[in-house]
Amino acid sequence: MRRVLVFFVAMTGLMLLSQSCSISLNGASIPAGLKTINVEFFENNAPLVVSNLSQDFTEALKARIRSQSSLGIVRDPAANASMSGAIVNYTITPVSVEATNPNTPPIANASRLSITVNVKYTNEIEKKYNFEQQFTKYQDFQGDIASQEQTLIQNIVRQLVDDIFNKAFANW
Template sequence: MRRALVFFIAVSTLLLTSQSCSITLNGASIPPELKTINVEFFENNAPLVVANLSQDFTEALKNRIRSQSRLSIVRDPAANATMSGAIVNYTITPASIEATSPNQAPIANASRLSITVNVKYTNEFDKKLNFEQQFTKYRDFQGDISSQEQGLIQDIVRQLTEDIFNKAFANW
């Protein structure tokens, strides 16, 4: 009987103290009062524009928040938090150069696709968590971009949304 009483008190104490802390899911630390987030459309302001990149990025960010938190995504400026920004750079550059004969120009052996997103996060309950920051990710590839571009974009968008989510909700 005494063991049952001690067990009951221990479990009750654990439950009461955990309710006053932040809710953690998949490494995210989201205060209990934070219930809604407004994720605005991320326009593509990069010099090189790819069709559907804005839509794909915005939806991927929303899906990451939906799948890894309990937050409700709303289209309301009065949401508890807001995430906004723009795609500011989309570039394809040489990643490695192969030397050729002295009479020929060097050629790219591999190329790099880079995407940079500017993100502004506003938390109405804890202003210390607010930030405005650029996130850049890239993938190296060989050969022609046209056959690989959509797959590369998906990989980069996945990495970007993970970094943005972690910055906003995992406090790193």
């Protein structure tokens, strides 16, 4: 009889513990009931548009969710969670300038590529994790943008995706 009682108490404790826990994989903290997410296409609404940026960003975000969580990505508004938004800024600005001589205008010695994304995350299972926030990342470079632009974009997109994933699933 005593063994049955110990077994019953242990099983009850395990059941209560498992109902309050979340699934963790690679630093992600996914609530147990969260199974699917709808990741919408992030349109490029920035004044300066790069043709492949929307597609690259959206696919990078989906790839990170697939590889670092157990969530299924679905195209269904009834998913357990959704992520939507837009690329709202893409700018190239001088960071430092160099004056060559008094009769000519200064030239940029280094420039900065910045990308800003608005993100809305809705979690139907744990509403306390919902957010709507802007994420901005940049990378400095020297020389002509044309030869470096795609590499810079890839690096910035990776940083943005890391921040967004961590905000949504690692509770950072």
